[in-house]
Amino acid sequence: MxxxxxxxxxxxxxxxxxxxxxxxxxxxxxxxxxxxxxxxxxxxxxxxxxxxxxxxxxxxxxxxxxxxxxxxxxxxxRSGRGGRASRRQRRKPKPRWRRVLVWTAASLALLVAGVAVAGYLYLEHLNGNLTKKPRSAGSGDLEKPPPNAAGQSPLNILLLGTDSREGEENQRLGGARDLAGGPIRADVQMLLHASADRSNITVISIPRDTQVPIPECTDPDTGEVYPAVGSDSINNAHTRGGPGCVLATWEELTGIYIDHFMSVDFAGVxxxxxxxxxxxxxxxxxxxxxxxxxxxxxxxxxxxxxxxxxxxxxxxxxxxxxxxxxxxxxxxxxxxxxxxxxxxxxLTNTGELMDLAEAATNALTVNNEIGSVQALYDLATDLRQVPNDRINMVTLPWLPDPANPDVTVIPDPTASAELFEMVRTDVPLDDQDAEPSEPSSEESTNAPQPSPPAEVAVSVRNATGSEIQAPADGRASELTNELLRLGYAQATTDTASVETAPTTEVRYAEEADRVDAEALAEALGIPRDRVMASPATEGVALVIGDDWREGTAFPETPDEPDETATEDEPAIAEDDIISGAGxxxxxxxxxxxxx
Structure with a gap:
């Protein structure tokens, strides 16, 4: 330093x-x-x-x-890019600290594993210190994508920092002792994506007051079932089922399968x-x-x-x-x-190392699949393959929340969809011009093909309406009839679900449904970046947002830039990316x- x-x-x-x-x-x-x-x-x-x-x-x-x-x-x-303009008004951060939340948990894991010299019984004691919970508390679940042609799979980890007041030290740190035993929020949330070949890492952080749908979650400790909500601050997801509900919320938001979560409170740090x-x-x-x-x-x-x-x-x-x-x-x-x-x-002094290992294991809450010292060691070793200068961090692009623009925000539907697509297709932030890796000829031959329209069950939901105007009447029926005309014989109107959505989306439940959802979007002229994974969806669903209040042809939105003018513009501007170059x-x- x-x-x-x-x-x-x-x-x-x-x-x-x-x-x-x-x-x-x-x-x-x-x-x-x-x-x-x-x-x-x-x-x-x-x-x-x-x-x-x-x-x-x-x-x-x-x-x-x-x-x-x-x-x-x-x-x-500036709205829509997570605060890009503010960098011109404040000192540009230097990159020394930028990879901290990526490596803090990984370094703790390596630290814990170092006590193996102390013997099996002590390792079992440390394993008992770890708090372990189910990976997902959601009612649905994304399927993990298959490995690529080289047998490699990306790794996605949700990193959380909580405001827990459990224990004397957390009360000392956070104050508000009367909140001990109450709901715990996750104010710090980052999704770490390690590429399949471990050549790079992308980390997406999200403003804690971002309004997102939160799926139905079951608290693994109490068994209480929390119904889905159409919009709430993402840090509240933790109060509805712990870290597993936060993970389910991220999967719903991004369409990205998340392998693990690691949660830390500051007392342990x-x-x-x-x-x-x-x-x-x-x-x-x-x-x-x-x-x-x-x-x-x-x-x-x-x-x-x-x-x-x-x-x-x-x-x-x-x-x-x-x-x-x-x-x-x-x-x-x-x-x-x-x-x-x-x-x-x-790290070479056994007594002091044990003290550190005690603190580290007591600080971490992890999903069951990595709930042991050996699993954490393997995970940390895997992540340490990535060069520091290929770790890039970005804040989720956002817009002011129309319902409360001075206080809360919503994901920018276009820019965030592009960012999530980059992660799903393994395109690094520091090489946005790169195309997703080309599939082998065998993969191309075996790539799933969309089902005939008549075999695809589609539910159509009218989610038009907002804080300032009522839903457009008859939209679900009108577009159901249009789908029937296009050959989607199993298209039905969903009158049971009630929600409002600013933008139209085509949602699918499982990876096997994705190609059918993309084909449906293409048939209606809906951009591909509006196709979203949603574990709570059954089959394929067309959710008609407030941007499509009339007609059967999807409208060209006037505020979308002309494609020819933005052909070379990356999804995330370079000055919005924080590099880990040291x-x-x-x-x-x-x-x-x-x-």
Whole structure:
């Protein structure tokens, strides 16, 4: 790490101590990592992305939003591309920390496996520390695609960070002790896609207030069944069945089969940092944030214990005062912690290694299929094949939510569909011009062909309508008749399902139905990127969105760019991609919080 401002200092603070000022009441929050949890008597503002309230009574700050919200990019820049414009307004992040959430879990897995020298019985003890849950809690499930001609399969892992208040340490970190035992949200969500040949990794993060359909889920711990909802914030999926419901929601959203999930709370991460002996962080100038309590001199400092907690919750003290930069600071901390683990002599000291392994296994919740030290070791070894400079991260393209544009967002239907298609077809973000790998002649011969239209069961659903206008009458019947005319003799009108959709989609349940869904879309003139996997669907379904309120020919949407004008434009702009090529980084400091 570059040492800006002098030699490395080791903080004199160790251990945890109490969070916040004595006597400050814990306050409930949907967000476990907001320093506003520890304010005294402050009123919560609306969770408007990018909101900037007035300075506090002490005169600190310049009105940066105590939104308690932040949207991991939402509201920070031009609509539809996850905040691209904001990069022109703030310091461009350097790439040192960018692969942290990719490698944190993998490094923990390697760490755990290193205790094999301690013997079989201790390994069994560590296996017992891991929290294990079913892979999916959804009512439907995507089929895992078959391997390619070389026998290779991509690997998709959902990485989650939760706001759990379970246990004294999580209450100490997150505050709001009265929330212990209550619903747990997953505020950090990233989908890691390792290509079939392990040459590259794509990581897609999603703003936590993104409104998405959440499928029916069953809580594996209580057996409670949560009915599907048409739209809710994606971080709430965790409250409806745990990480397995979040996985089912991502599969519904993306049409991508997800192999595993790994969930981490920050209590375990901080325990590991203490066991390692501290984690180096860096600020460009002296910083003092009275809200979080963080006070550091310019340059690099090794922090642990209570000071580590202060770093992880600081927002106002960093340049921009946004949740985005707080997330960046957390990522820097985790990235440097992983580097300390890899470089530390602790990994050769059996006693200290056992302490670390205890913390790591207690920190992780994983799906049953990787619920052992050996499975985690194999997974981590597999991922470490990928070169660091081929790890690329991107935020899901988004648009303001028409129902609540100042607070929540929705996936950009066109750009997000293109991104998901790239992942499904194994096209890397750093080579978007590449075509999906060509199938062998045998694969081409054996490629599934669409069924005759008369043999395809199609349900037609009228999902027109929005917050500002009623559904268009008779749309399902009209398009059912059109499908009958086109030879789809089993087309029927679905009157039981009630939902609204801004855009038209053709949905299919299983991979075997995909070619039939694509053929149906082609017959109606619907773009191929509107064909979506949906485990809750039976067979093939035509969902008529609010963009097709009349006629039987799918309309050319006026806001879609002309294809000839965008022929060479990549699905994701280069400045929206964060590369993992390495570098150095120090957090920039808000000038109102220097000393």
């Amino acid at each position: 570059t040492r800006a401002g002098g030699p490395v200092r080791r903080s004199g603070i160790s251990g945890r101590g109490d969070v916040g000022d004595p006597g400050t009441p814990d306050r409930a929050s949907e967000l476990g990592w907001d320093d506003s949890l520890y304010e005294r008597g402050a009123e919560r503002r609306a969770s408007v992305p990018g909101q900037r309230p007035a300075p506090d009574a002490e005169g600190h700050g310049d009105g940066r939003g105590d939104d308690g919200g932040g949207n991991d990019g939402a509201g920070q820049g 901080v325990d590991i940092a203490d066991a390692v002996g501290g984690v180096p962080v860096c600020v460009e100038e002296n910083v003092h944030d009275p809200k979080s309590g963080l006070r550091l001199e310019a340059g690099e400092t090794i922090i642990q214990g209570e000071q580590a907690l202060q770093w992880l919750r600081t927002r106002r003290g960093f340049e921009g005062g946004s949740d985005i930069n707080r997330t960046r600071a957390q990522q820097m901390y985790l990235s440097n912690m992983v580097e300390e683990l890899q470089a530390s002599a602790t 570098g150095e980084d120090c957090m920039a400091v808000d000038p109102n919080y220097t000393w």
